[in-house]
Amino acid sequence: MSTEIKAPVFPESVAEGTVATWHKKPGEACERDELIVDIETDKVVLEVVAPADGVIEEIVKDEGDTVESGEVIGKFKAGAAGESKSDEGGDSGKEEKSEEPEAKSGEPAPSDTGSSAASGDAILSPAARKLAEENNVDPDAVKGTGKGGRVTKEDVQAHVDGAKSSAGSQAASEPAAAPAADVPAGERVEKRVPMTRLRASIAKRLVQAQTDAAMLTTFNEVNMKPVMELRKEYKEAFEKRHGIKLGFMSFFAKAATEALKRFPAVNASIDGNDMVYHGYQDIGVAVSTDRGLVVPVIRDVDALGLADIEKKIVEYGQKAKGGKLGIDEMTGGTFTITNGGIFGSLISTPILNPPQTAILGMHKIQERPMAVNGQVEILPMMYLALSYDHRMIDGKEAVQFLVAIKEMIEDPTRILLDV
Structure with missing residues (x-):
């Protein structure tokens, strides 16, 4: 049934x-x-x-x-x-052979490949036929992978490339000739793929963020040496106790949480003509996937420890790559952090994630000569970028917010002492 x-x-x-x-x-x-x-x-x-x-x-x-x-x-x-399976087991070899030349309605039989190619588009597409004629390829010798056994242009090109490869291996000892063009003139390959619904939605939101908000970006730089030394000293003990590696994102999430408490406008959102101030810190962490950028949200970061944050980041990363994130896990954030540094980005201007009014951009850690107490030192530096909606946040608040994060990362004890 x-x-x-x-x-x-x-x-x-x-x-x-x-x-x-x-x-x-x-x-x-x-x-x-x-x-x-x-x-x-x-x-x-x-x-x-x-x-x-x-x-x-x-x-x-x-x-x-x-x-x-x-x-x-x-x-x-x-x-x-x-x-x-039982039906297939009952068929004899003779019956299987008798069925082989038959075809479904509207589809040519495999044995008709040559005649169909000569008569029209039934088996050989126009582009494939042209490429076959230019390279003196017998259509019967090409295995079709298209719908209904159709021989596509790519099938012909693969056959031509295979023939060239065989000929090249036989004449390996001969002087190399001038390289022939892989694709005939005027036949440059293009592939048109429809935009996925997720990527189209992302594009729409990003354009909306730039047209609807008075977006501005302020920058600063942070010395990562204190956090790197702290991480190096305790990473083994941390992993042994919590079963998770200690990364940099958890430090920035905690620093951002403390800074959001001090500057509530950065943690707010705009709803029409209303400004909505949130009394909690739900931080979204941007994750790149094959389908597009997604932003799962870590709830109540203020109540979480570094290990809890790291576990959530790993969990969301695995879910995102497998397309397992639920809608409830990607809605309701009050602030977003994105880390382009994992791809090598040195500096960028992140785009707002509506209806949020601010987003923090982390970047690559780069060793640079810095002046410290009148002396030049080589320090691991990172550029920080804060994009914000100027309708909601004044420049003074944005700069002070970013400075607060910088100070807490350069002296992680401030996070513990709330100073």
Whole structure:
């Protein structure tokens, strides 16, 4: 008996989603609770699993199609996997051979490749045919990977490259000839990929932040030597006691929390004509993934220790890479920290994460000559950037906030003593 495969029920803030990936094809067996399809929304990727052992009977919504909450995206047949296997076991080798030249309606048989290529686009695409003619390639010798066995331009190019590679290995001892162009003139390869819903949502929010806010960025630099020495001295004991490595982000999260208490406007948000001051510190940590930038939120940072913060950062990082973050884990932050230094960024101007009014940018730790008490010393320095909404935060507050973070990082005892 067939059952409907439906899209998950989306949260209230999500209107619709997109079918991202079908992990199973029609007729392919799957086990109960096995992942069969991903639905991507503008915030998270939702997974749909098999309701029982069986097979995918039909795909109603293809990859890239837009779906609404609870909409039917396919059909599933429970217990059909065993039936398919028994049917296949009953077929004789002779029957399998007799079925081989047959084709589905609208699809040419594999044995018709040559005639189809000569007659039109049934097997050979126009670009592939042109490339094959220019390189004197027999279409019958090219294995098609496109839909319905269609030979694509990439298939022909791969065949040409393979032939060149074989010829080159045989003539390795001969003088090298002038390199031939990999792609014929006028046939430069391009790949067009639709923007994912998540990346499109990120782009929209970033543009909105720049058009709706009076955004300004102030910079400072911080000497990382005290924190690096503290980390070096206690990293083994810290990891042994808490089971997690001590990083730099937890120090900045705690320093930011103390600075947010002193300058409430930096921890506030704008809602229409109202300024909303938050009596708690929920700090978002920007995480880069293949699907785009996500910002999971660490709640009540003021009540957490360094180990708790590090554990949350690792947990969110693993969830983000696997597309497992929930919407509740990415909403409601009051302040954001982003670290471009892990990619080598020396300085940047981070963009606000609406409706928040400020974001702190960390960067690469770079050794530089610095003047210390009239002497030149080589110190590990980091540029800090604070982007803020000037409608809510005055320049004086922004500068003092950044200086407060600088002082606490350069003397971590201040965080403990709250001075």
